[in-house]
Amino acid sequence: MDYLLANTPLESLETECLIVAVYADKQLSSEAHHLDKLTNHLITNIVERGDIKGKVADTLLISYLPHANIKRVLLVGLGHADKVSAKDYRKALTAAANALKATQITSAVCCLAENAVKDQNNTWKARQIIEAVDAVFYQFNECKSKPADNHSLTQFSLHAATEASEIEMGIAQGKAIAQGVALAKHVSDLPGNYCTPTYLAEQAIAIAKQHDKLNAHILEEADMQELGMGSLLSVSRGSRQAAKLITLEYKGAAKDLKPIVFVGKGLTFDAGGISLKPGAGMDEMKYDMCGSAAVLGALQAAAELQLPLNIVGIIPSSENLPDGAANKPGDIVTSMAGLTIEILNTDAEGRLLLCDALTYAKKYNPDVVIDMATLTGACLIALGRVPSGLLGNDDKLCNDLFNASETALDSVWRLPLWEEYQEQLKSNFADIANIGGRDAGTITAACFLSRFTEDYQWAHLDIAGTAWKTGDAKGATGRPVPLLVQYLLNRVNAA
Numbered sequence: 001m002d003y004l005l006a007n008t009p010l011e012s013l014e015t016e017c018l019i020v021a022v023y024a025d026k027q028l029s030s031e032a033h034h035l036d037k038l039t040n041h042l043i044t045n046i047v048e049r050g051d052i053k054g055k056v057a058d059t060l061l062i063s064y065l066p067h068a069n070i071k072r073v074l075l076v077g078l079g080h081a082d083k084v085s086a087k088d089y090r091k092a093l094t095a096a097a098n099a100l101k102a103t104q105i106t107s108a109v110c111c112l113a114e115n116a117v118k119d120q121n122n123t124w125k126a127r128q129i130i131e132a133v134d135a136v137f138y139q140f141n142e143c144k145s146k147p148a149d150n151h152s153l154t155q156f157s158l159h160a161a162t163e164a165s166e167i168e169m170g171i172a173q174g175k176a177i178a179q180g181v182a183l184a185k186h187v188s189d190l191p192g193n194y195c196t197p198t199y200l201a202e203q204a205i206a207i208a209k210q211h212d213k214l215n216a217h218i219l220e221e222a223d224m225q226e227l228g229m230g231s232l233l234s235v236s237r238g239s240r241q242a243a244k245l246i247t248l249e250y251k252g253a254a255k256d257l258k259p260i261v262f263v264g265k266g267l268t269f270d271a272g273g274i275s276l277k278p279g280a281g282m283d284e285m286k287y288d289m290c291g292s293a294a295v296l297g298a299l300q301a302a303a304e305l306q307l308p309l310n311i312v313g314i315i316p317s318s319e320n321l322p323d324g325a326a327n328k329p330g331d332i333v334t335s336m337a338g339l340t341i342e343i344l345n346t347d348a349e350g351r352l353l354l355c356d357a358l359t360y361a362k363k364y365n366p367d368v369v370i371d372m373a374t375l376t377g378a379c380l381i382a383l384g385r386v387p388s389g390l391l392g393n394d395d396k397l398c399n400d401l402f403n404a405s406e407t408a409l410d411s412v413w414r415l416p417l418w419e420e421y422q423e424q425l426k427s428n429f430a431d432i433a434n435i436g437g438r439d440a441g442t443i444t445a446a447c448f449l450s451r452f453t454e455d456y457q458w459a460h461l462d463i464a465g466t467a468w469k470t471g472d473a474k475g476a477t478g479r480p481v482p483l484l485v486q487y488l489l490n491r492v493n494a495a
């Protein structure tokens with residue numbers, strides 16, 4: 001999809017479809033009013049009939065207009081004009097995009113960036129419009145012999161009467177975020193027989209090739225052996241796919257500016273290993289690399305926007321399968337940090353990879369480290385599929401992430417990382433156990449990671465409930481790419 005700016009006044013604009021807002025109680029937005037005047041009060045007449053009430057996310061497509069240049073109009077409800085919340089706005093945008101998707105329209109001009117949203121500026125609105133439209137039009141067709149359904153829209157323009165520069169900035173940011181989200185969704189939706197650790201490494205190399213300031217390095221199993229990553233390598237021993245430790249380095253600022261480091265869990269399939277998972281729904285464990293997908297998407301977006309920051313992405317990638325060489329319950333391995341780990345459940349493998357990746361992160365002398373992982377089923381029990389779990393050892397970093405998540409509409413909710421929980425990880429035979437029992441599974445997983453992150457400011461995002469949708473709408477969400485990019489944008493603004 002091409003996203004463009006349209007700053008032609010409505011009276012001289014040409015489009016197949018103009019998208020304008022109506023408010024609760026049949027109130028026309030100023031753009032709808034403008035169109036009303038150009039069409040001999042057609043809009044007022046239709047709205048007065050009551051076919052659209054103007055509630056949030058109501059839509060009505062009028063597929064013929066008595067106007068030479070504006071062929072159709074899509075009316076979109078925004079609720080009460082003075083009370084449009086960020087979430088209302090996003091809902092309305094999604095509804096509008098779905099209405100467009102059901103038509104044969106190939107290009108549209110959207111006026112909704114000109115309507116007020118509580119506490120949000122024009123840049124935010126433009127960004128949200130592009131993110132919402134792009135999310136609705138995303139399709140995974142790679143493995144179908146012919147595409148599932150063909151929609152026609154190829155060009156989507158944002159109308160700006162005044163202040164075009166703010167909207168233009170939002171368009172650039174929205175495009176970069178939407179492309180990062182689409183990349184993350186695509187590698188996540190790809191099945192495990194396509195998306196292997198080697199495939200992820202190739203993707204990182206391909207993304208780096210497209211941007212001057214982005215470089216990719218791949219560590220092979222022999223390299224990891226040399227670094228002492230006994231914990232990570234214990235997981236890949238049970239797989240015929242070689243593990244990879246992928247790093248992406250984005251240098252957008254002076255050398256001495258400490259980098260922001262993102263670490264993403266990259267299990268391209270998690271069967272549980274010898275502690276085998278039950279069969280029902282196991283296909284969804286192809287999504288156990290969604291953390292790594294978000295790292296790729298966020299780094300690509302940062303490079304696309306040429307952000308004046310230094311950012312490193314680290315992706316430990318493997319499969320977790322049962323096999324004669326696989327980890328067995330009771331096995332004890334030695335991590336790169338030197339801590340020995342008793343593997344009481346081979347299905348708690350994510351932390352076994354992440355702990356070595358988090359130790360490796362120290363070599364970058366990071367400003368902050370943020371890891372994201374589909375780490376625990378317990379996170380779904382605690383928080384459902386609405387926010388990602390947030391835990392960390394630094395209040396400022398956690399607050400910054402929370403604030404970014406509110407802006408990005410990519411929510412997180414913090415859980416405590418109190419030392420009392422560390423008890424649960426005691427082992428009789430090693431320094432630490434890899435599971436902490438049934439209670440507080442998301443917290444004890446984070447407690448495990450915290451033992452490897454004491455030297456820097458660190459936050460952990462458990463995205464087990466948010467990285468993909470299950471059921472009829474099964475598919476990756478691309479979360480938390482919007483949150484990560486918003487965090488980076490906020491860091492640029494704070495500098």
Ligand code: BES
Binds near residue numbers: 350376464
């Ligand atoms: N990848 C899973 C977590 C997961 C499960 C995410 C279901 C989303 C949906 C992770 O590797 C895992 O298996 N965790 C175990 C940990 C347990 C053995 C302590 C879990 O959550 O059951």
Ligand code: MN
Binds near residue numbers: 270272346347348349
């Ligand atoms: Mn597992």
Ligand code: ZN
Binds near residue numbers: 267288347349350375
């Ligand atoms: Zn897993």
